[in-house]
Amino acid sequence: MTHSESKIPNSQKSLLKNWPLVSAIIVYCVFQLHDMAYLEILSLWAVSPRSLGGLSFTTADVGQVLAITCVGLLVFQLFVYPLMERNFGPVMVSRAGAVLSIPLLASYPYIALLSGFCLSIVLNCASVLKNVLSVSISTGLLILQNRAVPQEQRGASNGVSMCLMSFAKTIGPAAGGSLLSWAQRRQDADILPGDQLVFFILNVIEFLGLLLNFKPFLHEPEDNIPKSKHEESADQENGIQERRSQSELP
Template sequence: MAKEYKEALLEKHYHEGCPGCKVEKMKEVRRGYPYLELSFIWIVILSTSLPISSLYPFLYYMIEDFGVAKTEKDIGYYAGFIACAFMFGRALTSIFWGIMSDRYGIKPIILLGTVTIAVFNALFGMSTNIWMAIATRFMLGSFNCLLGTIKAYATEIFREEYQATAMSAVSTAWGIGLIIGPALGGFLAQPADKYPSVFSKESIFGRFRYALPCFTISAFALVVTALCCFIPETLHNHKLDNTSDDDSIEVLEAASLESIEKTGNNKKGSLLKNWPLMSSILVYCVLCLHDTAYSEIFALWANSPSKYGGLGYSTNHVGTILTVSGLGLFAFQVILYPSAERLLGAVLLTRLAGALMIPVQLSYPFIALLSGVSRSILLSFASILVNVFSVSAITGMVILQNRAVV
């Protein structure tokens, strides 16, 4: 009753010309599945996740071309610097971009992020030495302001009943991007060697052997930039009313009553003392560390020669396995995850997914002992399971974080 009364009163206080109020009005009258909003979430997350993982299949060969590694065993050492440069830049600036989105709005931050992806990812594809590769990846990570921003945008643009769907879409698109990216890198790297009838050795893609996958992703980012010009802004550009009329007092009382009914108290504690939130953040960090490490190590392991314990796969072979894995992940997240989350709950589903990842990954050394088609099939199946469990656990943590601060 208090909620209905509060909503009825708040409806009178919308401000004309305020983009945030316009979005709130739209959410009130909107009925039906939010396909358009989900589509924007998908393409933005894809644009930010593709450059993160696209280098994995060809990073081994790129470092080899730079000539900095004295032996094949040293390639993994230098690969770590290029791979971590992105995340290091992102870690330094994530909070800053969150502050900027709160101050100036989410839409300009999204547009800035997609534009910088197009620029710095293209420059990375044209790297001629390891220092240029590290610098461009660092800048790409420093301006990668999209993941946290789009999560906040998803909570603001969707009605409450679609919050779980929105968070699932974010995690699913992220996981799919981390699979499609390596597929693009695997199939499009070294095009003059793989497709000599299409790309000559004298062309730009013959001289810059890893530019084609990076240019493809940059072109996609530019398309996303153009489409995101039409997304609504959610920032409220008006100041909080300080009037003391009866309606304002009643609104505050109704809001306070609803808060007490939900939480059982009327005290707002520090976020650092919000144990459900902090614990979910800690688990989320561990899961993301695992997911990133797995994505990088798997590609290096698959590309490495058999004499060093690797599989000796080509970039095309790695790309094929990761593409199959992505299709399996997409099918699970779209068809099965919502039902599994409703049946088991986010906490139990995350626990099961995290526990089941362990035996699957322990099977990899035994799969490597096989050969031929049987090894490829089992490796693809194991890769599907690992990615399904990983993304399911991360999605569960995102849902729990969102619920902990409501």
């Protein structure tokens, strides 16, 4: 960095040159694409007939599942996530959410083998858990985006993030519906028949997002990386020395 560049205030620096921000936005968009496709597929899959690998739910049944899921999300966001983020950090929470989502999604085709009250209980639990994990990932990445820029750039960075996220969410439902329609026409396929193909592709996208959650792609902001005890003590000593020098000034 040249001397002239070092004098440029943070508010005037290009957001596109801020790789911690750009990488967090890209990973965020990947997971948003996955989440929108999942939500579209879940509703269509639930109301599909058993002959096509669905659950033969009514729209009222689907609404009940979504309502229970929303209540679980509300409780999680208010009481659980703040504690997790404080203890483990947003990056670790996002990675854990992606890892746990993969086996959960892989179990969805086998949920269709259940019936009656057992099916309702298992599907509600799976839906709550899946959405809790998705919200953990998204919230962690949003925190990273805001920590990657100074205060005066957060409005612009959030605008860019929301714009790209909206584009990803536009693709998600169309891609999810088309994928489910195609998969239901191949019930007798030898490899990944029916809805197994759907949730396999969702897992591929989830796994891609998980890979992007690590270095060298995702760079954590410097103030988001926890300092060692030695660094913290050094910072405290420097602060004490600065206060002493200021107090000694006439």
